[in-house]
Amino acid sequence: MGTSEKAGAVPANGAAPIQRFYSDRSWIEGAAEEQLTFVAGMAGVSSVAAFPDLHPGKYGPVGSAILADRIYPQLIGNDIGCGMSLYALDLPARKLRLDKAAAKLRQLEGVWTGNAGARLAGEDLPTDLHNQALGTIGGGNHFCELQVIDEVTDGALLEAAALRKGDLVLLVHSGSRSLGTAVFGSVLDRFDGLDPNSPDGKAYRAAHDQAVRWAALNRELIAERAAKALRCDLRIVADAPHNLVEDHAGGILHRKGAARVDQALVPLAGSRDALSYLLAPCREQAEALASLAHGAGRKYDRRSMTGRAGGTRSDRDSLGRTSFGGLVVCEDRQLLIEEAPAAYKDPAQVLKDLQSAGLAAPVAALKPLVTYKKAVSDTLESARQDKRRRLWDRRAKR
Numbered sequence: 001m002g003t004s005e006k007a008g009a010v011p012a013n014g015a016a017p018i019q020r021f022y023s024d025r026s027w028i029e030g031a032a033e034e035q036l037t038f039v040a041g042m043a044g045v046s047s048v049a050a051f052p053d054l055h056p057g058k059y060g061p062v063g064s065a066i067l068a069d070r071i072y073p074q075l076i077g078n079d080i081g082c083g084m085s086l087y088a089l090d091l092p093a094r095k096l097r098l099d100k101a102a103a104k105l106r107q108l109e110g111v112w113t114g115n116a117g118a119r120l121a122g123e124d125l126p127t128d129l130h131n132q133a134l135g136t137i138g139g140g141n142h143f144c145e146l147q148v149i150d151e152v153t154d155g156a157l158l159e160a161a162a163l164r165k166g167d168l169v170l171l172v173h174s175g176s177r178s179l180g181t182a183v184f185g186s187v188l189d190r191f192d193g194l195d196p197n198s199p200d201g202k203a204y205r206a207a208h209d210q211a212v213r214w215a216a217l218n219r220e221l222i223a224e225r226a227a228k229a230l231r232c233d234l235r236i237v238a239d240a241p242h243n244l245v246e247d248h249a250g251g252i253l254h255r256k257g258a259a260r261v262d263q264a265l266v267p268l269a270g271s272r273d274a275l276s277y278l279l280a281p282c283r284e285q286a287e288a289l290a291s292l293a294h295g296a297g298r299k300y301d302r303r304s305m306t307g308r309a310g311g312t313r314s315d316r317d318s319l320g321r322t323s324f325g326g327l328v329v330c331e332d333r334q335l336l337i338e339e340a341p342a343a344y345k346d347p348a349q350v351l352k353d354l355q356s357a358g359l360a361a362p363v364a365a366l367k368p369l370v371t372y373k374k375a376v377s378d379t380l381e382s383a384r385q386d387k388r389r390r391l392w393d394r395r396a397k398r
């Protein structure tokens, strides 16, 4: 693993070598392998690393890191700067009532009303940069999850992070929202890539880097909103972006769903009904391009989840609960189905593969207690807005 265990690690056709850090036990779709081969053959690509969460993406394989001599904006797509942040909460687990916590986390719904200008300025960002979306999670598989530290594998490392079994933590997965979409929109057709030293390359990179900082601030604000709702303090443990370009020895590194490993602990997300993990990255291996898997990775795409989940009444009823006894805050039935736990691979297998490849060691398992997804569906929200408008009109006519 991590070398040429699978055919094609060093292709004969001049394409870049692909280092695969997964075993036969990982569920890897043929389409993802095809995308890997395609990406390795792209002009200027010199190295590709693929992790066990690998699955097909819109423009390339998610769960991979790609080194090239130019910037390929398509490999990053809309959600520039997307990542996972883990926060420790000073909330005693014994006092937690899940139903109450779920109700409080609903406060993440709607816009954030804090001082956006001041927070943006603090990150050296323009004070009006997409501030309407700041502090919001967004749709898809973005989430804010209250978790409890379950099984501990490396007590010393956990203690070094001032954490212990039974502590409550918050895992936040979000990115740059409408800002990333706008930045990507300006380079949509640049399939040949951008010379990093050209005016277009520099302009993309400047806007991209702003989106990366915006996304990190966004995760921080989401965590602050959640902690305020839960009436507790919070402390950052780790922030690992997984969707961005950055300078790397030998070129431009594209993280396409590949976590950065420049800190002691890195979160690996599971699903709303599976354990997530806290990992300790091992000594860096050059072929892994300073990256790790960022999650379990999709097993089934969104469209094919209709029919696989929520088919029966009891199945639909169970979408809001987990086998751990946890709760899911999300009124968007379709999103609940598309993001059902069955849509994802087994995070424990992802962890095993990373361990056998010598890339990371487990520190602790994190059990989901309350998962907040985009709470209100767009249709539900617009129906509510219509109702409010009608009430307003009626009152105005009186």
Ligand SMILES: Nc1nc2c(ncn2[C@@H]2O[C@H](COP(=O)(O)O)[C@@H](O)[C@H]2O)c(=O)[nH]1
Pocket: 053, 062, 082, 141, 143, 145, 171, 173, 242, 257, 269, 270, 271, 272, 273, 276, 294, 295, 296, 297, 298, 339, 344, 368, 371
């Ligand atoms: N703990 C949770 N993990 C989740 C949930 N929904 C998805 N996921 C995991 O996150 C990654 C994110 O993938 P990305 O490619 O969109 O960045 C995904 O692979 C899943 O493993 C959840 O509700 N809770």
Ligand SMILES: [Mn+2]
Pocket: 082, 083, 173, 242, 243
């Ligand atoms: Mn992401």
